[in-house]
Amino acid sequence: MSIKLRYRRLAVIAISATLALGAVSPAWADGSPSVAASSLGTVAIASSSYFELKQIHVLPDQSGKLATFTVTIHNDGVSELQFIDYWVRLKNKSGNQFSAHLLPADKEKNRVAPGSTLDLTFYATVNSSTNLQDLVVQFIKWDFSQANFESVLGEVAVPDNFTDVTPVDGAASLTVNGIDLKASIKKFIKNKNEKYYVPTVYLTLENVGSHTVTLPSYLFSIRTPEGLMYPLEAKGVKDLKINPKESKEIQLSGSIPVAVQADNWQLVVAEPITDLKLNVAVAALQLPAVSQGDAGSIGKEYSFTNEDGVYTMQLNGLHRLPWEDQDILTADLTLSNKGADSLPLPNLTGYFLLDDAVKIDAKLVQTSKVIGLSAGDAMNLQLAGKVPYTYAFSQIKLVLQEKEGDPSASGTTGDAGGGSGTGADVLEFSTQNELQAIPYVSMGQSYTSEEIGRKAKYIVRNVSTYEDKTNTMFSAMVEVTNLEKRFTNVSKLVANFRSPDGTVFPASIAEVTNKISPSGKALLNVWAVVPKGFTTDQLSLLLGEAVTDGKLSEGDKAVPDAYVNPVAFWLPEEKRDIKPQLTDVELFPYKLNIHKIGTAIENSTFTLKFDYELTKEKLTEINTEGHNLLLVFEDGGGEKRFERKFEFKDFDVINGDSTADEDTKIRLGEREDFKISIADAGLIFKTQFLKQYTLSVYDEFQGQRKLLASQKADWFITTD
Numbered sequence: 001m002s003i004k005l006r007y008r009r010l011a012v013i014a015i016s017a018t019l020a021l022g023a024v025s026p027a028w029a030d031g032s033p034s035v036a037a038s039s040l041g042t043v044a045i046a047s048s049s050y051f052e053l054k055q056i057h058v059l060p061d062q063s064g065k066l067a068t069f070t071v072t073i074h075n076d077g078v079s080e081l082q083f084i085d086y087w088v089r090l091k092n093k094s095g096n097q098f099s100a101h102l103l104p105a106d107k108e109k110n111r112v113a114p115g116s117t118l119d120l121t122f123y124a125t126v127n128s129s130t131n132l133q134d135l136v137v138q139f140i141k142w143d144f145s146q147a148n149f150e151s152v153l154g155e156v157a158v159p160d161n162f163t164d165v166t167p168v169d170g171a172a173s174l175t176v177n178g179i180d181l182k183a184s185i186k187k188f189i190k191n192k193n194e195k196y197y198v199p200t201v202y203l204t205l206e207n208v209g210s211h212t213v214t215l216p217s218y219l220f221s222i223r224t225p226e227g228l229m230y231p232l233e234a235k236g237v238k239d240l241k242i243n244p245k246e247s248k249e250i251q252l253s254g255s256i257p258v259a260v261q262a263d264n265w266q267l268v269v270a271e272p273i274t275d276l277k278l279n280v281a282v283a284a285l286q287l288p289a290v291s292q293g294d295a296g297s298i299g300k301e302y303s304f305t306n307e308d309g310v311y312t313m314q315l316n317g318l319h320r321l322p323w324e325d326q327d328i329l330t331a332d333l334t335l336s337n338k339g340a341d342s343l344p345l346p347n348l349t350g351y352f353l354l355d356d357a358v359k360i361d362a363k364l365v366q367t368s369k370v371i372g373l374s375a376g377d378a379m380n381l382q383l384a385g386k387v388p389y390t391y392a393f394s395q396i397k398l399v400l401q402e403k404e405g406d407p408s409a410s411g412t413t414g415d416a417g418g419g420s421g422t423g424a425d426v427l428e429f430s431t432q433n434e435l436q437a438i439p440y441v442s443m444g445q446s447y448t449s450e451e452i453g454r455k456a457k458y459i460v461r462n463v464s465t466y467e468d469k470t471n472t473m474f475s476a477m478v479e480v481t482n483l484e485k486r487f488t489n490v491s492k493l494v495a496n497f498r499s500p501d502g503t504v505f506p507a508s509i510a511e512v513t514n515k516i517s518p519s520g521k522a523l524l525n526v527w528a529v530v531p532k533g534f535t536t537d538q539l540s541l542l543l544g545e546a547v548t549d550g551k552l553s554e555g556d557k558a559v560p561d562a563y564v565n566p567v568a569f570w571l572p573e574e575k576r577d578i579k580p581q582l583t584d585v586e587l588f589p590y591k592l593n594i595h596k597i598g599t600a601i602e603n604s605t606f607t608l609k610f611d612y613e614l615t616k617e618k619l620t621e622i623n624t625e626g627h628n629l630l631l632v633f634e635d636g637g638g639e640k641r642f643e644r645k646f647e648f649k650d651f652d653v654i655n656g657d658s659t660a661d662e663d664t665k666i667r668l669g670e671r672e673d674f675k676i677s678i679a680d681a682g683l684i685f686k687t688q689f690l691k692q693y694t695l696s697v698y699d700e701f702q703g704q705r706k707l708l709a710s711q712k713a714d715w716f717i718t719t720d
Contacts, residue, residue, distance in 0.1 A: 040162065043139040043154035045086070048077035049112075051139050053156045055121075055173075056132070057164050057281035059270060060229055064128045067100075068280045069137075073118045081112040083120070086141050086153075090124065092134040093157075100124030104275050119175070123273075123280055133160050165266055165284045171206075172283035174269070176216060179209035181242070183283055185267065186249060190290045196255040198298065198317055198436040201232065201267055201287065204249050207242040215240040216271055217501040219279055220252045222287075223266045230256045232267075233437040238502045254437040272500065274535055298436075301336070304402075304426040309343045311373075312336040315429045317436040318396065321544065321566055322496055322504040323386065328562050329360060331383040331398050331429075337373035344372050346402055348426075350383050353397040360385040363550035365564050369453030380451065382564035384547060398429040438542060438568045447567050448483070454491055455483035458543070458567075461523070462588060463574045465536060466704035473704045474505075474536050475527040476571060477588055478543070480516070487515040492546040492553040494563035495526045497539045505530055507541075510623040513556070523589055523622040527701070541569045579709035585697050586708070587629060589617040590651060596672075597695060597711070598718035604681040606640065608633060608695075613670045614651060624648030629666065630698035630705060631676075636712075639686050640693070644676055645700065690715040 039054040055070035071088060075081045091097045100122045112118045136157045143151040166172040171182040187202040199222060207213055220232040232252040242248050252267070265287045270279040301314045316332040329352055337343045345366075352360040362385035370379050383398065441447045446459040459479050466473040474497060480490050495507035507528040516522050530536060544563030546553035553560050579585060582594035597610040627648040634641045646666045653667050666674070696710040713719050 040137075040158060041156035043156060045073075045081070045141075045153065046077065049073070049075045049081060051086075051088075051153075053137050055282075056158075057284060058126075058132075059268065059279060059281045060227055061125060061278075063125050065126050065130070066123060066278060066280070067098075067126050068103075068121060068123045068282075070119055070121045073112050073120070075112040075114055075116055075118075078114050080114065083110050083112065083118070086139065087150075088122075089138045089140065091136055091138060092130060093136060094134075098124050098126050098130075103273060103280070121280075123276075123278065132158050132162060132164070134158075165286050168286050168288045170285070172269075172285050174205075174283055176213045179207065179211055179213045181213065182206040182208055183269065183285065185285055185288055187291045188287045188289070190262075196439065197258060197260070197262060198255055199232075199253065199265070200435075201252040202249055203252060203267070204247055205242060206247040207244050210244050212241055212243050215242065218282070219270045219272060219500055221268045221270065222254060222256060223268050223284070224256075224260050225264045226261060228260060229268070230254055230260075231437075231440060234502070251435075253435055255439045272538065274537075277537060298429075298431065302427055303338075304400075308346070309337075309341065310339055311343065311346060312338050313400065313427055315398065318398075318431070319438060319566055320387075320435050321438075321563065322389065322498070322506075322542070323562065324506065325389060326386045327389045327391075329362070329385050329387055329396075330564050330566075331362075332565070333381040333383065333400075334378050335373070335381055336378040337375060340375050342372055342374045345370075345379075348381070348400060349403055350398060350400040352383075352385050353399060354387075354391075354393040355395050356397070358393070360387060363547075363562070365547050365550055365552065365562075367451050367454075367545060367552060367565060369451075380565075382547075384562045384564055386562070396431055396435075399425055400427040400429075402426050438566045440540070441567060441569045443570045443572050447569070449491075449565070451565075453484065454488065456488075456491065457481040457483055458569075460541060460569045460571055462586075463536075463571050464699065464701075464706055465574060466699070466701050466706050467532075468704045470532065471704060472530050472532050472534065472536075473527055473702055474530050474539065475525060475701065476541050476569075478524040478526055478541075480522045480524060482516040482518055482520050482522075485518050487517055489513075489515055489554075490522045490524070492558065492560065493524070494544050494546045494560050496542045497528050497530070498542055498568070500538050505539075510625055512621045512623050514621050516621060517619060520619040520621070521617075523620060525623065525627075525701075536574075539571060541571055543567055543569070578707055580711065582695065582697055582709050582711045587648070587699055589620045589622060590648070590668075591615050592629070592697065594695075594697070595720065596718055597713055599693070599715050601680075601684050601687065604679060604684065605677050606680045606683050607675055607677045609673050609675045611670075611672045612666065612674055614666060614668050616651070616668055624651070626702050628700040630700040632696045632698060634694045634696070635690060635715075636692045636694065637689050639689055640680070640683060642678060687715075 039052055040056065041053055043051045045051060052072040052074060053069065054072060058065045058067045073081060073083060089097060090100065103121045103123060106120050109118060109120060136155050138155040139153045140150045141153055142149060171184040174181040174183055184204050185201060186204050189200040190197055205215070215237055218237070220234055221229045222232060223229055232254040234250055234252050237250050240248060267285045267287055268281060269283040270281045272279050298315050298317060301312050303310055303312050314334045316334055319330045321328040321330060348364055350364060351362050354360060362383045365382040365384060367382060368379040373379065446457050448457045449455060461477045461479050464475045466475065482488055490512050492511065493509055495509055497505040497507055505528040507526050510525040512522040512524065526541065544566040546560035547562040547564055548558040548560055585592040593613045594610050600607045629646040629648065631644045650665045651668055692712055692714055694710055694712050697708050698705040699708055
């Protein structure tokens with residue numbers, strides 16, 4: 001074998017075995033001058049070619065920090081360069097190294113033609129204590145004349161005053177398919193209510209290239225000085241095209257707890273890498289000083305008076321929610337009685353006015369079960385109207401009115417759906433389209449509704465994907481705990497699954513109609529059909545309280561026409577492992593154990609028998625409609641196969657109950673020698689071919705199934 005060929009092979013092995021790259025983390029301004037640049041330095045390859053280190057960013061990661069950086073290879077020579085002949089290492093100033101990898105899109109890149117450049121982007125996990133200024137990037141060439149087979153071409157140390165954050169009034173550079181975009185922040189607005197800051201960032205993207213570009217599915221977040229990350233919702237970015245020399249403005253909004261430090265925030269732009277389940281930072285921009293909004297907007301209390309007394313109203317926030325082929329505009333309001341005497345509920349209505357030109361009739365929805373306001377009391381109100389989902393506006397005005405008539409007969413608790421805007425104006429709120437992002441609940445965390453008479457806690461227990469040859473069904477199991485001291489019905493809800501790019505999948509809910517005991521639980525199965533092959537890993541669940549004709553929906557016949565009080569849940573990771581034994585099989589809220597499995601052939605009849613135990617979480621109500629337990633028997637040699645369905649709705653009949661048909665149904669409790677018999681006259685003649693079979697348990701929903709457990713066993717031998 002030639003020395004050159006041996007060199008190439010060893011280089012490939014070295015690259016595969018030791019991808020030792022580095023990354024950097026952002027530095028916060030501490031009063032010292034900072035340098036914001038896209039290039040940290042260069043290292044010569046030859047007289048006419050060189051490496052350039054640039055675009056260094058970092059995001060928090062589960063195992064520390066996820067760093068990304070870009071190396072550009074400049075070939076100004078007359079012959080081709082191959083990156084396989086070179087490599088890059090990252091170390092800190094103490095000599096420790098960090099392993100890194102090429103992004104999937106760059107793994108096949110290697111050749112650099114004469115007179116051209118090549119960008120390679122890497123990602124690496126660094127520990128949480130590593131800072132930007134600790135790192136040194138080293139460039140090497142494989143050299144088999146050296147003892148360690150490499151020659152160091154040079155290194156670039158991160159300067160002490162370097163930051164990857166674009167300063168205020170600056171523009172960050174983004175590259176999309178080789179086309180450059182400039183990102184800058186036009187305006188930053190920050191309001192506040194009792195629980196959250198409600199920031200709104202206006203980001204301008206300018207295409208400085210020569211071709212039209214479609215914006216990727218970027219994720220936007222605010223990063224606080226403590227390094228905490230809070231997602232922002234982007235409006236109008238799905239499939240957004242930006243022509244050459246054109247600028248587009250997008251609006252980003254979110255919610256951040258008031259306990260968080262309120263100064264020195266940054267906007268972080270990241271791109272999700274689906275194959276790796278990672279979010280890779282591409283830019284960070286320092287947020288400017290807060291722009292002064294219009295008076296009379298969010299978070300301030302205003303009073304109005306009628307013949308009954310003085311009331312106080314506060315606008316907590318505005319939301320724009322998906323609804324079929326429309327959007328719902330909702331205003332979250334708090335009505336208070338600051339006086340010493342009780343007050344009746346005023347007869348309120350209202351409307352939205354968009355850009356001082358388009359009037360949107362709205363319906364007032366009372367979400368608290370109260371009939372008056374005692375001294376010092378407050379209640380929640382929602383105003384809801386609909387607009388086309390494609391309609392854009394820059395200013396929104398909310399006008400509250402009081403209708404004439406008897407409030408006790410038709411007021412806030414009665415004709416809440418008036419919405420005609422024919423009463424007397426009592427208050428007006430005006431704002432520059434400061435729509436708030438829906439508050440998000442972190443994975444594994446719960447949301448508590450404090451509405452009087454309907455206090456409840458919500459948490460997503462698990463998610464599941466069911467498939468057949470043509471469809472995919474995505475399902476989330478939502479647990480609702482009754483926090484009231486009386487039996488109550490679960491509030492009717494409206495649900496949607498949403499992807500980061502704004503795609504919405506309206507969802508159905510298997511409602512629980514039985515009243516729930518105090519501290520009791522209900523399980524709501526929420527599901528939607530998604531396109532085959534659609535990635536569900538980053539879907540979130542949007543829930544809101546259903547509204548029918550201006551009132552909270554109640555009863556089986558109430559068909560929702562809107563929803564209010566939205567909240568979104570980050571969904572847990574789906575459990576996709578398949579158990580190798582039929583024990584502790586989760587069929588939430590049930591658990592199934594199957595053991596002592598055996599087969600027999602007698603009198604032309606094939607029999608499968610087993611012992612089982614089926615248990616259920618106590619004090620839990622669930623609507624199991626459409627759910628089946630599916631047992632599938634498959635002989636390894638293809639001699640015998642059958643399926644048997646057991647409906648979940650039959651589970652709750654306890655074994656021993658006189659109504660239980662124990663010969664054919666699986667019930668709660670324990671059972672020995674449960675049998676499934678099938679006539680098969682010819683199977684006895686194939687016994688010499690019957691060696692091993694597989695018994696599998698599926699969760700079947702709406703005709704689609706998910707494999708949960710699968711156990712192999714020998715014919716005619718009973719398992720343990």
